[in-house]
Amino acid sequence: MGQLQIYAIILAAGAVLLTVYGLMRRRRTPDDIERERREFLNRIGRITDGNVLDVQEVNNDGKCLQLIIYQYEIAGVEYNCSQDVTLLRHWVNLHSCRLGLPTSVKYDPQNPGNSIIISEHWIGLRG
Numbered sequence: 001m002g003q004l005q006i007y008a009i010i011l012a013a014g015a016v017l018l019t020v021y022g023l024m025r026r027r028r029t030p031d032d033i034e035r036e037r038r039e040f041l042n043r044i045g046r047i048t049d050g051n052v053l054d055v056q057e058v059n060n061d062g063k064c065l066q067l068i069i070y071q072y073e074i075a076g077v078e079y080n081c082s083q084d085v086t087l088l089r090h091w092v093n094l095h096s097c098r099l100g101l102p103t104s105v106k107y108d109p110q111n112p113g114n115s116i117i118i119s120e121h122w123i124g125l126r127g
Helices: 003-024 030-044 086-091
Strands: 046-060 063-074 077-084 102-108 111-116
Touching (some): 063 102
Antiparallel strands (some): 046 063
């Protein structure tokens, strides 16, 4: 067996392994990505004060999304954000959220526009 044949076998085996890995790897859904974002912010986030501006239900391709719209300020910059709380609605009563409701906001110090007001392990809503 020549050296060229050995390289071809190794290359083919590597291609098979990569294909198997790609097929077995679990595809991340948008819900998985959002959950990972909340976990990241819950772990590293800094807390500041904010206010709820509105609660809205939005129909998106036949799926009803529940959004909390809120604002906060970091270093003189005001941020207006929304968080989809559809999967977290059993932790929060959206009907008690009203304009001006004080809330704590967890934000990424490296990217202050990336923030949450609720996750599986933390709730910033007050009152």
